[in-house]
Amino acid sequence: MKLMTCPINGQRPISEFFYGGELRPMPDPATADDATWADYIFNQNNVPGLKQEWWCHTPSNTWFIAERHTLTDEIQRTYLYGSQVLEEVSP
Amino acid sequence: MKRLPPISGEWIDRHQPVSFTFEGETIPGYQGDTVSSALWAAGRRVLGRSFKYHRPRGILSLANHDVNTLMQDGPKLNLRADVVPVEPGMDLMAIHTFGGVQGDRATVLDRLSRFLPVGFYYKAFLGKNQFPFWERVIRSITGLGAVDTTTPRLRTPKRYDFCDVLVIGSGVSGLTAAIAAAEAGADVVVVDENARAGGSGHYQRGDDGERSRQTAALVAQVQQHPRIRLYTDTTAAGYYADHWVPLVHRDYIAKMRARAVIVAAGAYEQPAVFRNNDLPGVMLASAAQRLIYRYAVQPMERAVVLTANSDGYRAALDLAAQGVTVVAVVEMRSQPVVTDPVRAVRDRGIQILSQSCLYEARPNPGGDGVASVVVCPLDADDQPQTGFTQTLACDGVVMSVGWAPTANLLYQAGVTMRFDETVQQFVPDRLPAGILACGRVNGVYDWEEKQRDGQRAGLAAAHRLGLVDTAPSLERAIAPECPSHPYPMMAHPKGKNFVDFDEDLHYEDFIHAVQEGFDNIELLKRYTTVGMGPSQGKHSNMNALRILAHLRQLPPDAIGTTTARPMFHPVPMAHLAGRGFMPERRSPLHNRHAQQGAVWMPAGQWQRPAYYHQPGLTRQACIQQEVMAVRTRVGLIDVGTLGKLELRGPDAMAFLERIYTGKFSKMKVGSSRYALMVDESGVVIDDGVVARLAADHVYFTTTTSGSARIYRELSRLITMWQMDCGIVNLTGARAAVNLAGPRSLSLLQPLTNVDLSPEAFPYLAVRQGAIAGIPALLMRVGFVGEWGYELHVPADQGQALWDALITAGKHLGIRPFGVEAQRLLRLEKGHVIVGQDTDGLTTPYDANLGWAVKMDKPFFVGQRSLQILKQRSPKQLLAGFTLPERFQGNPPQECHLVIHKGDIAGRVTSIGYSSSLKRYVGLAYLQPELTAIGTEITIRLTDGSMVTATVAPTPFYDPDNHRQATVSREEAFV
CATH class of the missing domain: 3.10.20.440 (2Fe-2S iron-sulphur cluster binding domain, sarcosine oxidase, alpha subunit, N-terminal domain)
Incomplete structure (x- = not known):
């Protein structure tokens, strides 16, 4: 079973974690036109690569960010949202 | 023998x-x-x-x-x-x-x-x-x-085990690797599926005791090493992420978590393909050697050895040493490397038929063994010259023509393999971190070189663990000879030259399959079923791949291999079957329901009473009686399975504004409000009731199935929006019941210190107080369309509350009611159940919930999408319908389709028989042009027959909502 490191609880089996989707900036709803908004809602960039993702350690309800390479399934690092400057990762 | x-x-x-x-x-x-x-x-x-x-x-x-x-x-x-x-x-x-x-x-x-x-x-x-x-x-x-x-x-016991380095295979390279890693300080486990360690070093002797002595010394060193555990009779059944390997023993399965894995699993010896190569007595050289050195059994009396490597000569020497007459060694190679075993065979005077093949084996008269073999010289193109055959009498054939790597776990670990022409096998090319290979699986066959390879792998694992400073080079030495023949197969006009012994596939089957167009390895596998038998192609996949490569004139690399999935060997079901870990949740009132004859239904993870069985009554009759108790007297239902969340903090109300479609900031303390949640695309995902207990304190409910999901998502949003409020999931900590019916007020007032008079406690108000001495939250709600209270108490006092209400309600005719009655009651009121009357595409406008959406606020999840959707005319609308009063026959059911002009025009989401209205009532999604009151719609039943229904306004029952807001003196104080 895969292991994942929760920033609070340390390394735990992946069965304790819940995937919360890719971290994606939301366009400003006040200024975005319909097409931009629809693109945000319905289109996901599934090109394999390094992604910033929301993950939750469910027993402790801890949400954090994992940087995971979706081609190799390698988790490169995990950290609490807001605790680190989010780096630009290639799409 | x-x-x-x-x-x-x-x-x-x-x-x-x-x-x-x-x-x-x-x-x-x-x-x-x-x-x-x-x-x-x-x-x-x-x-x-x-x-x-x-x-x-x-x-x-x-x-x-x-x-x-x-x-x-x-x-x-x-x-x-x-x-x-x-x-x-x-x-x-x-x-x-x-x-x-x-x-x-x-x-x-x-x-x-x-x-x-x-x-x-x-x-x-x-x-x-x-x-x-x-x-x-x-x-x-x-x-x-x-x-x-x-x-x-x-x-079968399931165990957990841990180590630094897991070595799979206890042959010479695996043992050396284990010792190298353990000497560097690693905690090492060696597993081997055989009863004893040693691998081929024990039996591939070539009549030379030195190899088995060296092997025995290595085994002893491993057994005595304080940091090495040796598990024999144990199969590494698969590789799973992050060095997780199930170890299967006859009596248990252990889930091994290692920090590095060294695969030293060796190679499977591969059969030669010639006519009748399946007769009893025709065996792999390693099988003959195992028979001799493990079990002291003579494999045959007169043997012919077919070979294409030094291993075959070793087998000939081992047979001869045990008194077997080696009739001939048939050498397939045109230019064999002259190694020590080759010289030893020559010195013994054993006949060597060079550049020849076995064209066929002939059965004995009983058909149950070999009588002779037909040997054929090979021409310059390795084709048999069938005009020059000779027949040799023998009772056994030993095949030593090559090997295929035991790379199953390497493939599962994501190792990229490449075909190495010098050893004619696939070898690891790129290894993921913490995965190593050594020995034959790594293409290393030479005795000394295997030990060096093991040493390298052991040190590389130790380096990964930080135990040694420098990483060893993983370069392999050039092999002194190629251990495998590139094409050990002979076509025969009469066939029965088997490639796959599991499925009885002969050589021509592959030719025909390719001719019929199945010329991709995956298609070939499925069409011929090669490698799909119990041995999973361990003896057939390589030869099948070679045939396909040969026919398509491509290198093996271009053909590729099929996927080697777990398990490595079949694993008994008892090892895999475990306790069920599907949690089932029970309400704090579960025992009370059981005592009152509850018939259970699953609701998410929960068990809820569908209805309470009354002796002598049908299911329908029980449900209708429960409904009538609520409509005419008073009923009690367990709603403790609803999600119950608490939100506190200065940003609590601002947060609610962002997650629900409604407005909450101006809500008075002590009041409650219906709340509807949509996702970013504007689809309805949940609903509940929000109760404001203080300026910065909110208690709210979610649907039964949504509680964990909503709690988790709201936690994420608080994190993402960095809002100053905290959320707690009280679902399991609170019990909740809904007391509903015209007599609920007169039942509850004597039990509580809260003033229940309509003036002091109006519809949708929230109060905190005590009921029968139990601290409780009271909410005036109307989901079932009658005067009623939702009562929330600590879970451990839920039964006491239930008992107090039942006892106090006895003279008022109280009756517990289940989920089925509740569904009917709310259906009469036209109230929507999220998840039943909505689906993954339903917007609030489709479900007539537009009234709960307030667009005039700065932001809420889904607002921007709803702005777009609101301007479009909906494709479907939820509408009520009724069947005629005296309808006979089978009524429609949920999910039955509405048909209009021969096309699908909608779907039924809820239907039930209303005793109050004496007819079936239901909800259905309809094309907007069909939703005018009085429109006749046609519903198609499962059997294809059609039922006509009439679109009707909702609520069906008490359309002006008098009953939940007012109470007659007579009913209030009976």
Whole structure:
């Protein structure tokens, strides 16, 4: 079973974690036109690569960010949202 | 044949005889024998029958791949005779025979093989009409073993284990790797599926005791090392992420978590393909050597050795040393490397037929063994010159033409393999972090080089763990000779030259499959079924790949390999079956429901009472009585399964504004409000009631199935938006009931210190107080359309509350009601259940919930999408409908389609019989033009018949909502 490191609880089996989707900036709803908004809602960039993702350690309800390479399934690092400057990762 | 005199290192214990029966005959053996070795020693040659043609089969590998010799011992199915140790009292039958191995009546299939071409199943099932016929035929003659359904349930322990370095395989390279890693300080586990460690170093001797002595010394060093644990009789069954390997033992399964894994699993010896290469007595060289050195059994009396490497010469020397007459060594290579074993064979005067092949083996008159072989010289293109054959009499053939890497776990670990022409095999190319390979699986066959390779792997693992500073180079030395022949296969006009022994596929089958267009390795596998038998292609995939590469004139790299999935060997179901870990949640009132005859239904993870059974009444009658109790008197339902969340903090109200479609900031303390949640695309996902308990304190509910999901998502949003409030999931900590009906006020008032008068506690108000001494939250709600209270108390006081209400309500005719009655009651009111009357595409406008959406606020999740959706005309609208009062026949059911002008125009989401209205009422999504009140719609039932219904306004019952807001004096104070 895969292991994942929760920033609070340390390394735990992946069965304790819940995937919360890719971290994606939301366009400003006040200024975005319909097409931009629809693109945000319905289109996901599934090109394999390094992604910033929301993950939750469910027993402790801890949400954090994992940087995971979706081609190799390698988790490169995990950290609490807001605790680190989010780096630009290639799409 | 016969048992040999004692041999150094033999695994059998001659002081402990063990006898067992095979198809009724008593067979002697020794402790340490396998079933096959004991049968072979007793002179039995036919140990099983092949799957398709029922041909006699004997020993092939003696390495857990002899799938034609599967046995059944009572409830124990499909035992592999080549590796299962003999036990006293075993009563074995070969599986898949009609009347035993000797006189199997199904051998007729062998003569019918012409009519069982490749792709037979596909061809037989091509015509629909033939399907039942062939199904009957195939079912009656196929199948492995017979399940005894009275077998008691076996509980197999599941263990957890941990180590720094897991070494898979205890051959010379694996042992060396283990010692190197352990010496560097690592905690090491070595696993081997065999009963004893040592691997091929124990039996591939070439009549030279030095190798087995060195191997024994390595084994002893490993056994004595304080940081190495050696698990024999244990299979590494698969590789899972982050170095997780299930270790399967006969009595248990252990889940091993390692920090690095070294695969030293060796190689499978591969058969040569020639006519009748499946006759009992034709075996792999390593099988013959295992027979000799493990079990002291003479494999045959007169042997012909077919070889394409030094290993074959070693086998010839081992046979000769044990008194077997080696008639000839048939050398397939045109220019063999002259190694020490080759010289030793020459020195012994054994005949070597160079650049020749075995063209066919001929059976003895009984058809159960070899009588002779036909040897053919090869021309410059390696083609047999069939005009120059010679026949050699023998009773056994030993094949040593090459190897295929035991790379299953490497593939599973994501290792990229490449085909190395110099060793004619796939070798690891790119290894993921913490995965290493050494020995034959790494393409290293030379004795000294295998030890160096093991050393390198052990140090590399230690380096990964930070135990040594420098990483060793993982470069392999150039192999002194190629261990595998590139194409050890001979076509034969009469066929029966088997490539796959599991599925009885012969050489021509592959040619035909490719001719029929199945010329991709994955298609070829599925069409021919090569590698799909119990040995999973361990003896056939490489040769199949070679045939395909040959026919398509491509290098093996370009053909590629099929996927090697777990498990490595079949694992008994008892090892995998465990306790069920599907949690079932029970409300704090579960026992009370059970006492009152609850009939349960699942609701998410919860068990909820569907209704309470009354003796002598039908399900429908019980439900209708519960409904009428609520409408005319008072009812009590457990709603504790609703999600119950608490939100506190300065940003609590601002947060609610962002997650729900409604407005909450101006809500008064002590009041409650319906709340609707949509996702970013504007689809309805949840609803509930929000109660404001203080300026910065909110208590709110979610749907039963949504509680965990909503709680988790709201936690994420608080994190993402960095808002100053905290959320707590009280779902399991609180019990909740809904007390509903015209008499609920008069029931509850004497029990509580809260003033329940309509003036002091109006509709939708929230109060905190005590009921029967229990601290409670009281909410005036109207989901079922009657005067009612939702009461929330600590879970451990839920039963006391229930009991107090039931006792106090006895003279008022109180009745507990279940989910079915509640569904009917709310349906009469036209109230929507999220998840039943909505689906994954429903917007609030579709479900007539637009009133709950307030667009005039800065932001909420889904607002921008709803702005777009609001301007579009909806494709469907939720509308009420009724059936005629005296409707007879089957009513429509949920999900039945509404048909308009021959097309689908909607779907029923809820329907039920309303006793109050004396007709069926329901909700359905309809095309907007069909939703005008009074429109007749047609609903198609499952059987295709049509029912006409009429669109009707909702609520069906008490349309002005008088009953939930007002209460008559008479009912309030009975």
